[in-house]
Amino acid sequence: MNMDTEYDIPDAAGGWPEAMERGRMADAAFAAAYARVSDRERSLAKTGLAAVYAACGGPMPRFRRWSAGLGHDLGLTRLDVPLDFVVVLCGRSFASPARLAAAVVPALCARVPQVAAVRVGDRWPRELLVALELCGVETACRLGSRSLAGLWPALAATGHGAVVCLDGVSPPPAVGRLRVLAAHTAGRVGLFPGPDATFDREALAFAHPDMAFFVHGEADAAENEPFYAASGTTLAEAAALGYDAVYTGEAMLPQAMDAAPLALGPGRETFWLWPELSPEVFRRRHVAALAEGPAATGPDGPDAG
DSSP, X not given: OEEEOXXXXXXXOOXXXXXXXXXXXXXXXXXXXXXXXXXXXXXXXXXHHHHHHHHHTSOOXXXXXXXXXXXXXXXXXXXXXXXXXXXXXXXXXXXXXXHHHHHHHHHHHTTOSEEEEEEESSOOOHHHHHHHHHHTOOEEEEEOGGGHHHHHHHHHTTSSEEEEEOTTOOOOOOBTTEEEEEOOOOSEEEEOOXXXXXXXXXXXXXXXXXXXXXXXXXXXXXXXXXXXXXXXXXXXXXXXXXXXXXXXXXXXXXXHTTTSSEEEOTTOTTOOOOTTOOGGGGEEEEEEEEEOSSOSSSTTSTTOO
């Protein structure tokens, strides 16, 4: 098998749809948001962001082509390249810098040349703008909910791209070349503290201010929003509670993987990973096949009489 990663492809040309350009945030908005976020909060965001990049494997090659001669005289070539663009959308209820970074970084690692974020129905919270800036995403737009219907066909006309709908935005129907992805949460997380599982609640509240954290197994668990005392002490019980993630000690992580799509240990308070959003989903794939050697059918083929 031969693999080629040296050939480069040109960046996609063209701008964003008019509705996005009208609501585009100025550079000054990013600067003001960065100045208003504390050093501690920026450090938390950077820690989570670095872990997401590591989980995604870092930047992929812009161009990958495999060629191989296989059995039955089959010559096969596979090609994959980045999508032309990705737009990540979130609604007014969405407030998590960690989950926003987890939606943006896989597209960046896929080497998508144009990545933008759109806030539907409300202003951008400063923590989200800072997360975008730390990711290196320079295009953030505000859009009214009534403008969404016209956005989908406008994006589809731009090229081969994808939209990622986070909480507060419903996925559109299939439109042309537009790939539609959704990453939604129930807004519920299970927390299982213990001797080997101490969690930074300030970091959790910063990373996911729109989540409710249900604390299991602490007799003196104080009800202090967004943390709430929960009944039940085992992960088996938590499996029926519909948690988006479970935080627990290292020894219990294998069991925690059966209780929620994401199991996180101490030190990963600001980390998030969408299982459905790997860098691979932001690539276009093509396959070519040819016959090598004698033809499979015909006078001398297996069907010859």
